[in-house]
Amino acid sequence: METRVIDGRELSNRLREDIKSRVERLKEKGITPGLAVILVGNDPASAVYVCNKEKACNKVGIYSQVIRLDENTSQETLLEYIYGLNADKTIHGILVQLPLPPQIDTNAIINAIDPAKDVDGFHPVNMGRLMIGEDCLEPCTPKGIIRLIQETGQPIAGKHAVVIGRSNIVGKPVALMLLRHNATVTICHSKTVNLKEIARQGDILVVAVGKPNLVDSSFIKPGAIVVDVGINRVDDKLVGDVNFQDACQVAGWITPVPGGVGPMTITMLLENTVLAAERKWVE
Numbered sequence: 106m107e108t109r110v111i112d113g114r115e116l117s118n119r120l121r122e123d124i125k126s127r128v129e130r131l132k133e134k135g136i137t138p139g140l141a142v143i144l145v146g147n148d149p150a151s152a153v154y155v156c157n158k159e160k161a162c163n164k165v166g167i168y169s170q171v172i173r174l175d176e177n178t179s180q181e182t183l184l185e186y187i188y189g190l191n192a193d194k195t196i197h198g199i200l201v202q203l204p205l206p207p208q209i210d211t212n213a214i215i216n217a218i219d220p221a222k223d224v225d226g227f228h229p230v231n232m233g234r235l236m237i238g239e240d241c242l243e244p245c246t247p248k249g250i251i252r253l254i255q256e257t258g259q260p261i262a263g264k265h266a267v268v269i270g271r272s273n274i275v276g277k278p279v280a281l282m283l284l285r286h287n288a289t290v291t292i293c294h295s296k297t298v299n300l301k302e303i304a305r306q307g308d309i310l311v312v313a314v315g316k317p318n319l320v321d322s323s324f325i326k327p328g329a330i331v332v333d334v335g336i337n338r339v340d341d342k343l344v345g346d347v348n349f350q351d352a353c354q355v356a357g358w359i360t361p362v363p364g365g366v367g368p369m370t371i372t373m374l375l376e377n378t379v380l381a382a383e384r385k386w387v388e
């Protein structure tokens with residue numbers, strides 16, 4: 106069977122058209138969805154991510170406000186900004202770009218964001234709701250991964266999904282979301298014994314580790330859907346965690362890096378911002 110590439114850019118563009126229409130409908134009601142992004146410090150990768158988010162907002166008509174703060178900003182100052190944005194009626198989504206400098210307790214910052222404006226879906230209230238199957242703002246990367254899997258047209262229900270990686274931002278929430286879609290889920294991590302054998306049982310294999318070429322064709326069940334979340338810079342090139350060429354000999358579907366999960370993450374951020382604004386309007 107020939108491997109089909111799941112094109113995250115094409116899917117993103119299609120979804121962004123829908124987001125644009127939803128923004129227009131909100132604007133007709135007098136509401137402009139607004140996203141505030143806070144960037145603390147001078148990390149070049151973070152600066153690029155923030156810039157991309159700003160551009161993406163502008164393209165679909167979402168108002169974006171970027172707050173750039175000094176590397177030495179105190180936790181108290183950052184909290185004051187968050188409290189201000191929580192109360193700001195023009196802002197429907199708040200995102201604090203991670204990582205934060207060491208003097209700031211990341212959890213304290215995430216916990217301070219109003220859960221209704223937590224468009225990253227990292228607040229314990231949203232995470233808890235995800236856990237118990239209640240409506241919530243879902244974290245962007247896992248949400249994008251589910252959409253990419255759905256794009257294959259294959260049902261998730263009843264499939265064995267293997268997730269490699271158990272971080273709070275990707276591995277754990279994507280495992281919960283796959284469970285919510287009635288997959289049978291196995292979560293693997295750095296202490297997993299027989300990783301390859303377990304991975305090879307997956308009808309769906311999600312790899313979110315951050316190690317180039319960790320997964321090759323010997324980890325993949327013939328015909329499986331493979332989602333490569335990893336972003337690694339090797340010799341000035343972006344690569345995932347999966348050896349793409351080799352995996353293509355076995356996988357049924359695969360996401361490329363770049364052009365797979367990456368564009369979907371920003372698209373889901375836009376969607377969550379619109380969702381938060383729509384919910385505010387209904388209240």
Ligand code: NDP
Binds near residue numbers: 246270337366370
């Ligand atoms: P973390 O470093 O937080 O987590 C990595 C996970 O991989 C951990 O659970 C770790 O296990 C596990 N792991 C490490 N080594 C191995 C191994 N040899 N075998 C099996 N499991 C292993 O990373 P993130 O989840 O934040 O990100 C993962 C990757 O996804 C990164 O490359 C990141 O850049 C990328 N990413 C991409 C996004 C996108 O939009 N495309 C968004 C977010 C992340 P343990 O818990 O035991 O330490």
